[in-house]
Amino acid sequence: MKKIILFILLLSVSISCTDGFEEINTNKNQPTVSQPKQLLPNVIFNLANNNVSNSFNFGDIVAQYGGNYEYNELDIYNWGADNRFWGMYKWLNDIYDIKKQAILLNNKNYEAISLVLETYTMSLITDSYGYAPYSEASKGEEGILKPKYDSQEEIYTQLLLNLDKANTLIDTKTKVEGDLLYGGDMLKWKKFCNSLHVRLLMRISNKINVSVKLNDIVSKPAEFPLFQSNADNANYVYSGSFPNISPMSDGINRLYGYNIVIPSTNLVNTLITNNDPRLEEWIDPIVGTTNQLGLQPGLTLDQIGEPTKYSRRAEDYFYNKTKISSIFMTYSELNFLLAEANQRNLITSGSAKTYYDTAVEASFKQWNVIMPTDYLTTTAPYSATSEVLYTQKWLALYHTGVEAWLDWKRTGKPSFIKAGPGSKNNGKVPRRIMYPSLEQSVNAENNSEALQKMGSDDINVKVWWDNF
Template identity: 30%
Template sequence: MKKKFLYITAFVSLLAASCSKELDEVNINPNATENAQPDYLLTAAIKNTADAYWGTTNNMNSSLLFVQHWAKVQYTEEDRFIYSNSSFTSLWSTLYSQSITGFNKIIEIGNTTAHPNYRGVALTLRSWSFLLLTDAYGDIPYSQAGKLNEFITPAYDKQKDVYFGLLEDLKTAKNTLDPAGKAIAGDIIYSGNITKWKKFANALRLRIALRIADKEPAKAKQVLDEIKADGDLYISDNADIAQLIYQISPQQNPVSAQFDTRDDYRISKTIVDKLFVLNDPRLPIYASKTQTATPQEYIGLPNGLTNSEASNLGFARTSKPGAYFLTPQSPAVIFSYAELLFDRAEAAARGLTTENAAELYKQGVTASLKQFGLSDAAATTYLAQASVQYDAANYKKSIGEQKWLALFGQGLEAWAERRRLDYPQLSASVNTVLNGQIPVRFIYPGTEQSLNGQSYKNAMASQGADLLTTKLWFDVN
């Protein structure tokens, strides 16, 4: 009897192993690779992040309106700051579930395959993704984010801690990247040029150093001193711009795709008026001529109109954004050479470096004009105007206004800089719903309250109410 039992036990064990093997085979997704390829992951993660950054929800329907680059000509609720807690889900969900998850996987592959350049590139891009999130929302999951096996409900880190953590991540990324190391594939920003990735990582370090400069000037200076001591390079000309150049449909620029099927936006009157006052040669690049001929040729739409007010001004008598931004291949700019020069100018003006702020400011203006195909001669003429010349007594105004112009179309970045520098000084329409205020943050997705409730409540206790008007840690004025 005992022998028979042993036979039965062995048979059951063999049957269980066979069933387990069959179940494992049945549950394999035929459309997924068992061994993730870092090049494919990198391409997909870059594209997903750029689309979220440059697309409708986080750019056209929010931050571009907040900085008055664009205005809405129909369905104007967003231009009057009428939002719900589902309005800003896209940036959060895309960057956490797709971008950061993808970059974490690439970092893991880079570690396990002894391929440091994949790790360095992914760490740089993951840092940019976290930076977009904290600039928009404030306190966010950072140290516990993307670790689903350990943290189902990740804690929110304070914004200061996120910035400090990202500075360390970017320093690690810069030191990891090796131009003489193994080549990478799937890089649709720099085509595998690791030297340019090192420059971009340092540029992000400079950007964050200025984010914290009003609150933590000593830390900001320490970062810039480290970069200088290491002899590292920044983005050094327009050929180094960090950008995703789109292709034709269906891989076209999100702005182009939006205007293919809808006609909701116009260039803002605020920026058109400023370009006119400055005799700025970027006007015909940033704006299209009105469809119906007008004496001014370029007419911006006031922000914050009611639907009826916008309709009365008309589609044909107001200017769309310029053709440069509406073409399918128009790039999603992540970090421009002009921004880098303005950042260096500000660092010098703050006494964080010994560079010449006025000279760097002029170089920044010139780089912006040349980025859009204008000549050195046009830049010289433009800079000769008293209204454009650098004012050392109010560097925030000079740099803030010119950076605002240079960042046209980069809604999230222009919004972060405008909150930090407080220039240009913008006014909200009387039709807006925030008592004359312009939004200074995104509100958290409503799903955070239901799925990560305690962490959400802790963030409110630390940061303040989950409102569009609650200032973030870096926004001191």
């Protein structure tokens, strides 16, 4: 009997000691999940770095602003499996976490920011590859480890809905924390949202009629504010103190990695022909001279010769740790898009010439270069019957990620972008990049199905909106 009583006493003590154990050992002042303000800085910083790397190492090559004097397989289109944009799914995962937490906290501004960043990120992925996982992407916690691929038309339908929703959600009267792009200014995020909306609508304008939505955005500035000056540019500025330094700047990348790309004849000659002072801002002359000479795109290595006989990227951007910024979208690009939209009668507001003039002037101001007084009247006046709009837009998109290549895929302009004499792609400029080899292995069934619908995993296969 004594043993039974002792057992009961011990049992009761054991239960009382563990009762409420989980609550007692939980620090209510320490959150168990990251908050949006904690996640957002890392997302913006990594997207900025990704954008700079893809701009200087890929976008500048395929849009023919420059060419590699070594390891130039990219220049001659000898392309293989490529994960450079597929890796952005990592940041998309973090963006989804921001959105999830924002919804739980009922914080509409963070939710809106996540939708804008999601749209920006996913548009780059699908514009580069074509079909891509989206509706089932980043759902490993739900057991979806092999996501299906969505068509680009399906993806764009959702991306445009994202931007509509983000614009509606944003409360411009309140600020957010952790915003390294706009310092928490939600009006600027709203302008970025709607300017990005214009970019994506124009991207698909050869496939579907976007006139109604474009006119709606342009004609209602109170409801759909757009960039109004360079102060609104979606442009990440590095502080210059490690680690907040661009991937192409001194201290992270050697000068060799910066100068391996030689300015192209397309860039140098266009600037020289126009007596364009952006030449001195962007490009250094041949070492020991005042002469400028660009590299013809698409040459083989033996045709290039010594790199010292060519002009160079302006080294000031390498040594000055704050000169390279990460350009997502600019006021200049927006106005070029509106000029084209007006020229094609997609919008009725304003005039193509006014939008064009504003775009060119904004580009000069963006680079802190004084525009010659006769530039818009004599040198490069607006014309609806020439390529001047697209050539000036190409100049203005310098170092803006891969936007110039994507815009060329849509328009075919400027027409001087063409395969070089050393091209291994039958004289064609690529229209997409190939899926990563790992994806073809771990998600083979869905990848194979996407390739069947697209035609093949070929760099010449056009994405859905690519229609020139």
